[in-house]
Amino acid sequence: MENQRLKEAIDSLKSTKVRMTPQRHAILEYLFSNRTHPTADEIYKALEGKFPNMSVATVYNNLRVFKEVGLVRELTYGDSSSRFDSVTTDHYHVICEQCEKIVDFHYPGLDEVEALAEHVTNFKVHKHRMEVYGVCPECQKKQ
Numbered sequence: 359m360e361n362q363r364l365k366e367a368i369d370s371l372k373s374t375k376v377r378m379t380p381q382r383h384a385i386l387e388y389l390f391s392n393r394t395h396p397t398a399d400e401i402y403k404a405l406e407g408k409f410p411n412m413s414v415a416t417v418y419n420n421l422r423v424f425k426e427v428g429l430v431r432e433l434t435y436g437d438s439s440s441r442f443d444s445v446t447t448d449h450y451h452v453i454c455e456q457c458e459k460i461v462d463f464h465y466p467g468l469d470e471v472e473a474l475a476e477h478v479t480n481f482k483v484h485k486h487r488m489e490v491y492g493v494c495p496e497c498q499k500k501q
């Protein structure tokens with residue numbers, strides 16, 4: 359499943375002008391096999407052993423490239439570092455207030471919010487954003 363999504367991402371990159379490099383492949387592989395919504399720094403730390411010449415800036419620049427072609431989403435929460443999400447279909451995030459872990463969940467019912475907002479305000483609505491906050495099971499155990 360994850361391998362299939364990685365293969366599709368690589369294929370769709372081939373259809374763009376973006377060149378595949380070993381670093382880009384490793385970053386994509388990391389994003390698609392770790393659904394933890396990592397920061398550029400976390401990806402850098404995970405891959406620096408494999409690519410000693412790579413810098414955090416390189417990782418970040420590659421993530422921007424993937425974002426431009428629609429392979430990843432950048433998540434911004436307040437002034438903490440951006441996190442990157444390989445899942446580009448619509449989903450929501452529940453965020454642990456203690457360890458900042460982000461977990462995906464789906465709730466298609468909320469799409470109605472967009473239709474309702476359009477109806478009530480006459481806006482042309484493009485998207486909506488919602489986050490849910492709480493304490494994850496691991497942090498609950500520590501309490």
Ligand SMILES: [Zn+2]
Nearest residue numbers: 454457494497
């Ligand atoms: Zn937690």
Ligand SMILES: [Zn+2]
Nearest residue numbers: 443445451462
């Ligand atoms: Zn996500």
